[in-house]
Amino acid sequence: MGTAASGRPASETVIAREVVAAIGAHAGAVTPGVIRLETSVGGLLTGLGRSARYRIAGITPAPVTGASATVSSGQASLQIEIAVAADRPAAETAAAVQRSVARAVTAGTGLRVTGVRVVILDIVLDRRKAGRRPPERPAERASWADGGAWREELAAADRASGAGGSAGTSGGPGDSRAEVCAAVLRAVRSVPGLQPASPVRPERARWMPWDPAGLAVGLDDGGLEVQLAASRLPLPPLLDQAAAAIRQATARTAWGARPHRLVIAALDAGALAVPVAANP
């Protein structure tokens, strides 16, 4: 994102490589001719750990099995590892996967895709024995509504203290970090499809004397950083809305003039929900 026309400091937005990989993995998995995504032992273990970590945070992360990505300076490159059906040339399927992944990543993130490397690790001669399954989906989907109680409590506390306005349009939080943090969280929650990516799930943090979502907000003299989880695509409009809402919410604070950094750290599996019947 560039500097706003008003001369305000720019809001930098970052999309984590796991998010890019998840979009690529899904696009690859639903490409005709692809039987399944393949992963290494290391990738499987990393994925299991990541899944467990985000479950604690109340997020069901979109799977990245079989995909990896590098992201830099608005550009992304990906590698997809797949098993394909033998009823069409594997080279054709690889080319289709490459096109599909590049299109999906650009459409979902706004990043320019500089390259997609497709690795075919298996050719399945008989689909009936392939154990084909649709893209991985969580058996038990954690609900983001879990955070609802906190939102209500937060809103009630705001009303009681007279500090809060409507979400994202705070009349002016004080300069205390707690107040700025609360204002930033309200601004984030005002954007449908975005959620603070806190490492702790609210119902498991009842003992905390503050909103655990505040762990997703970093405030220091260098600026403000917010870790976000997205539940819908495309990401650029969500980031634009969030950046504007956070700017507005912090306008009258010390962080109004400091750099803002918005990080899409996780993508909820629901963002990639498409009818499995679309798979051939």
Next chain:
Amino acid sequence: MAVSQTSEGYALPCGRALEALWEDLEAGTAGRPGSHEQDCPHCLTALSGLVALRDATRELTAAPVAVPPRLTGRIMAAVRAEVRRTRLLPLPAAGLEPGGEAVISEQAVAVVLRFAADGVDGVRARRCAVRPRDPGQAPDGMPGWVDVEMTLAIRYGISPGEAVLAAVRRAVLAAADARIGLRVARCDLLVEDLWSAPAPGED
């Protein structure tokens, strides 16, 4: 008087040891009416922190740990994929967008070619090695060509002559092209064994 808090625990400003407060909390006797900590701000602050810590610990230990579905199958699939990742062959770049690259496991190609050879009557394919041919030595100077070396077992009674081997070559070349998109520049076949079909009425 200097007190070593390292060896004797942490003393609150009121003089109460934090460990003693923890023990009282665990025993359920902390904060009883008339007790010191009921009116001591230091003890009350420490108690609130200890209660939070105890509750958090209990919640974490009580949280169920679900085993991911199909875990064993996923691990075995990952191990198999690890093996197939060792040798990769470049696929033709036709159809790929700029910056794109496609490669395929040699083992995956070998499975397809062996399956094709097995389709020839009286032939059982054994080992199959597939090597990429340098574009400079390819018939048309383009990538996407490979050399194949396959060992076979032939049913006893069938002449391992040109007709059978030519049929195997045709099957291998067709499978490489139709199922993979590779072109075979050279196909070396080695008959290394014979096998006999069971006679009629024999199990």
